[in-house]
Amino acid sequence: MPELPEVEVTRRQIARVLVGRRIETVWVASPSYFFVTPPAQLKKVLLGRVVKELGRTGKYLHAELDDASSLVVHLGMTGQWSAAGLSRSDHIQFRLGLDSGTELVFRDVRKFGKVEWVRPGGSSARLARLGPDALEIGLGPFYERLQSRAIPMKSALLDQSILAGVGNIYADEALYQARIVPTRRARDVTRAEAATLLRAIRSILRASIRGGGSTINDYLQPDGELGGFQNWHKVYGKGGAPCPRCKTVLSRVVLGGRSTHFCARCQR
DNA sequence: CTGTACCCCTGCGAGC
């Protein structure tokens, strides 16, 4: 499931073929929950545009276009970009034919992803809701945002308005590395603990980006390669297995409706 | 403010 690292890996690979190119053909699937902007309109507004820049905030990608509009894309659970010929042909949501001859394909089996066109001078409500990006936020703002909340730390890390980009996998991994139990109330975390946690978040996200992201079920890099970071997971998906630090059997609970993995002995 | 249920959607594994 794409979180910040998978989205960043995608951004880097897609940027290489997309930035500076003109969109010459657009194919769109039928209207669905996926299309925040209706597919017919999307096709019309994208045709002929040149992509100036491809940015990322949290788990969102945003392509800045030459008419000052932008295209905002969220991968959801199963969204994936790929270069021509690499993708299966089912569940494709849209295809962009570029003036370089390259075709970019966006495929999303479950359609939990989102695509939205933002008019020149406009703004996306989805992007506006996001807190600072997890790789950008400083300790001061991070700690302050935790102090006002009584929710469990796991829920705090998943709340994209507090911090954008961390999802279920990296929340569990970061809390484990920082030795903080997922059920701890955010406001009870000390500044020192917040510092340790933020360092853990940064180091894990960066390591995952270097490894090409985590592939659990669906995620593929745009070049078709699997991610590699799943092999470095310490706790995610490992309930019942021994803790790599102390050998205690790892716990799996449901917290805030999300499966949560941790060591009840190492994490306090 | 917080927690919970529910919805979007599809594939997959388990049980019969």
Place this chain on the structure above:
DNA sequence: TGCTCGCAGGGGTACA
């Protein structure tokens, strides 16, 4: 073999 069922999950919304 083939059916049904429960589960997974990012994010939004409704509601207690």
